[in-house]
Amino acid sequence: MSSRKRGMQKMPKAQPIKSIESVASGAFSPLSRRRVLLGLGGSSALIGLSGCGGLSLTGDTELPPENAVGQAVLLAPLTGPRASLGQIMLAAASLGGNATGPGAEVEVVDAGDSPETAVAAAQKAMDGGAKMFLGPLFSGQSRAVAEAVGRGTPVVSLSxxxxxxxxxxxxxxxxxxxxxxxxxxxxxxxxxxxxxxxVPPGPFGALSAQAAQSVAAATGGTAPAAIVASSAAGLIDKIRAANGGALPDAVYLPVVGGPFEEQAAAIKGVGIQLLGSEQWASITPYRIDALQDGWFAAPDPVRFEAFATAFTAFSETEAGVLGGLAFDAVEMARILGRIGQQNRKGLLREAGFDGVVGPYRFQKDGQCARGLAILSVTTGANNLIGSTGA
Structure with a gap:
């Protein structure tokens, strides 16, 4: 594959380990829904439904009818200390002038900042006929809402x-x-x-380490027990000890924050290949010398750029990965509503979906298989060197 250089869109800082865990500020530009979606072209979630009644945008200038069929609700934290995240979600749902009030294909509802406020919002939406929930953003709220609405109503958490x-x-x-x-x-x-x-101490570090172990086993690689370290002191000696006295082929640093940069500098200093997670996209890695020549997983900047540009023109704010996820979830719910499949069967469609964050496919256990790009950190840019499918 030929490589392409793209400076990543500026992403919001990595969120706390426990989760990703007014209306969007700025004047909305007069972009129509048709212009936004056609501008995104093959990146939209609509492409994943190309075989269902002509709903694909690929090579098609006609959009589905605007009349609402489904009744989905996006639960976003529009009030409380994390309301700025809810405003990003609201702006993504509104992109191109889509209605988000009562009676809209996807209504945006304030989930507040606690499980109790989220459940109250969900129950009110259920009374109004909601068939599918997108969000909440936080894991505690998501568990509570899923239990409250019952097993027959799908909840697509953004956690x-x-x-x-x-x-x-x-x-x-x-x-x-x-x-x-x-x-x-x-x-x-x-x-x-x-x-x-x-990884650093904490639950997200533990989840990241567990994930790396299971993936290594599945790919035929070897992954010694993860090193949990809160500083860079003695890190190279710990790496050697964990790997039987020798340096490994690569070191995976998935969690951004804390000792991250110091640890990266120590690892780069001995010539080991650095590997990173999607969290690297939140810190503009090409501006950090220690990350030069590192590889990391992230949304494809080529596919994401069109969405990010439209989002900024629409709301005068930056979307980040959260904005892309919210947009993909809302578009998916709209299309499933238009074909009468805002249910578990619709989510589990074998072909999956294709969104601005990348291709994805829901699994029966509630997990989501997702394709990401692989970027190499170079001077002044991130170089697209590969991609993975869902």
Missing amino acids: NDSSIAGDNLFVFGITPQQSAKSILGFAATRGKRNVVTV
Whole structure:
């Protein structure tokens, strides 16, 4: 594959380990829904339904009818200390002038900042006829809502906590398993099969380490026990000890924050290939010397760029990965509503979907298989060197 250089869109900083865990500010530009979606072309979730009654945008200038068929609700934290995230979700749902109030194909409802407020919002929406929920964003709220609405109503959480998936609760956030599968699978094709994972203390680090272990086993690689370290002190000696006294082919640093940059500098200093997760996309890695020549998994910047540009023109704010996930979830729900499949069967369609964050496919256990791009960090840009399918 020929390589392409793209500076990544600026992403919001990596969110706390426990989850990804007014209206959007700025004047909305007069972009029509038709212009936005046609501008996205093959990136839209609509492409995944190309065989269903002509709903594909690929090579087609006609959009589906505007009359609402489905009744989905996006539960977003529009109030409370994390309302800025809810505003990104609202702007994504509104992109191109889509209605988001009562009676809309996808209504945006305030989930507040607690499980109780989210459940109250969901129950009110159920009374109004909601068939599918998108969100909440946080894992505790998502579990509570899924239990409250019952197994017959799908809940597509935007959390990245894969441990909550099951029954009617589907996890749509980019999870540690998805990042590990993409980057470690790619590294194996480049001869980097012996990989040591380094994570900070905490639940997200533990999930990332567990994901790396399971992926390595599935790809035929070797992954010694992960190193849990809160600093860079003695890190190279720990890596050697974990790997039987020798340096590994690569070191996976999936969690951004804390000692991340110091640890990356120590690893680069001894010439080991650095590997990273989707979290690297939140920090503009090409501006960090220690990450030069590192490889990481992320949404494809080529496919994501059109969405990010439209989002910024529409809301005068930056979308980040959360905006892309919210947009993909909303478009998926709209199309499933128009074909009468806002249910578990619709989510589990074998062909999956194709969105601005990449291709994805829901699984029966509530997990989401997701394709990501592989980027190499170079001077002033991130170089697209590969991709993985869902």
